[in-house]
Amino acid sequence: MQSALSELEKEVVDVFVRIAGALSLPRSVGELYGVLFISPQPMCIDDLMRKLKISKGSTSQGLKILRSFGAVNSVYVAGDRRDFFTAEAELRRIVSGFVNEQVRPHLDSGQARIARITSLLEEDSSENKEFIAERIERLQGWQKRAGALLPFASNFMKPD
Amino acid sequence: MQSALSELEKEVVDVFVRIAGALSLPRSVGELYGVLFISPQPMCIDDLMRKLKISKGSTSQGLKILRSFGAVNSVYVAGDRRDFFTAEAELRRIVSGFVNEQVRPHLDSGQARIARITSLLEEDSSENKEFIAERIERLQGWQKRAGALLPFASNFMKPD
DNA sequence: CAGATTGTTCATAAAATAATGAACAGCCAG
DNA sequence: CTGGCTGTTCATTATTTTATGAACAATCTG
Numbered sequence: 001m002q003s004a005l006s007e008l009e010k011e012v013v014d015v016f017v018r019i020a021g022a023l024s025l026p027r028s029v030g031e032l033y034g035v036l037f038i039s040p041q042p043m044c045i046d047d048l049m050r051k052l053k054i055s056k057g058s059t060s061q062g063l064k065i066l067r068s069f070g071a072v073n074s075v076y077v078a079g080d081r082r083d084f085f086t087a088e089a090e091l092r093r094i095v096s097g098f099v100n101e102q103v104r105p106h107l108d109s110g111q112a113r114i115a116r117i118t119s120l121l122e123e124d125s126s127e128n129k130e131f132i133a134e135r136i137e138r139l140q141g142w143q144k145r146a147g148a149l150l151p152f153a154s155n156f157m158k159p160d
Numbered sequence: 161m162q163s164a165l166s167e168l169e170k171e172v173v174d175v176f177v178r179i180a181g182a183l184s185l186p187r188s189v190g191e192l193y194g195v196l197f198i199s200p201q202p203m204c205i206d207d208l209m210r211k212l213k214i215s216k217g218s219t220s221q222g223l224k225i226l227r228s229f230g231a232v233n234s235v236y237v238a239g240d241r242r243d244f245f246t247a248e249a250e251l252r253r254i255v256s257g258f259v260n261e262q263v264r265p266h267l268d269s270g271q272a273r274i275a276r277i278t279s280l281l282e283e284d285s286s287e288n289k290e291f292i293a294e295r296i297e298r299l300q301g302w303q304k305r306a307g308a309l310l311p312f313a314s315n316f317m318k319p320d
Numbered sequence: 321c322a323g324a325t326t327g328t329t330c331a332t333a334a335a336a337t338a339a340t341g342a343a344c345a346g347c348c349a350g
Numbered sequence: 351c352t353g354g355c356t357g358t359t360c361a362t363t364a365t366t367t368t369a370t371g372a373a374c375a376a377t378c379t380g
Contacts, residue, residue: 008280040291055340120168131200215370
């Protein structure tokens with residue numbers, strides 16, 4: 001296992017670094033997934049640190065995040081005490097993990113907040129109450145739509 | 161037009177600040193949209209600065225971003241030299257603007273990068289070539305799927 | 321045209337986010 | 351139990367991102 005990224009590996013890692021950025025995840029998370037994604041063998045923390053030249057802390061933290069939504073799988077390697085990992089390669093699983101862990105909670109707290117807003121609005125008595133009420137209802141509709149889109153998006157990834 | 165945020169306004173702004181965060185947009189962009197969203201009247205830069213207590217630079221910059229994907233509309237107010245704005249309230253328009261301006265370009269450059277990777281792979285002659293080839297193909301499939309999902313997501317917002 | 325008024329830009333400051341690495345906790349092997 | 355690995359945590363440092371505000375350009379107004 002050579003400890004430098006080949007040109008090809010660098011490109012692949014770069015793809016995932018950009019994806020990570022789009023998802024508001026740390027750069028290192030994208031790097032880690034990228035390296036695992038094109039590695040035929042499972043890798044341990046030490047391998048990843050050496051390949052990417054990042055610290056042990058970042059590596060551990062990054063893997064924790066990846067595991068949190070199932071983007072990475074642990075693999076047992078006989079005769080080695082260390083933990084090894086591979087990239088989860090089924091898009092559907094990653095998407096649904098991500099949705100459940102990183103997106104749904106936000107939607108839920110948004111739901112709660114809108115409920116609070118509705119009750120604030122009742123106490124309110126400005127001349128614009130009607131307009132504001134319409135806006136809040138609209139916002140609620142958006143929320144609902146977003147919630148409906150998520151499971152659909154997961155299914156959309158079905159065959160992969 | 162009072163120059164402080166009511167409790168209700170604060171809550172609404174907060175909702176959009178969180179959404180902005182999820183979309184990797186500056187906090188101020190969420191604040192601006194939020195205030196416009198619950199404002200019955202069009203607002204000018206000065207109004208927004210005062211309401212949100214943010215600088216003129218942030219306000220101008222934030223509105224520029226919002227305009228870039230059609231989240232905000234310019235309104236002419238008779239007898240006033242200043243520019244006035246309202247929040248675009250049709251979700252479908254905002255989504256499709258956002259997709260076209262902020263998402264599609266990333267997908268496209270990703271496409272280009274994958275093409276480059278494919279050519280790098282041809283020069284490559286490791287024993288793992290086959291495995292890597294499979295992964296790159298898979299990645300390409302993901303890319304394609306993402307591209308297909310976007311127009312669908314836009315349509316999903318249809319009635320709003 | 322001269323003087324205001326309005327909006328944009330951009331160098332700098334401030335704030336938020338991520339990475340580092342040393343300290344620590346757990347665990348196995350002898 | 352002791353010593354050596356392995357992985358995690360977290361206070362600090364580094365980096366990146368965002369906000370600020372003064373300088374500027376553009377546009378009206380009288």
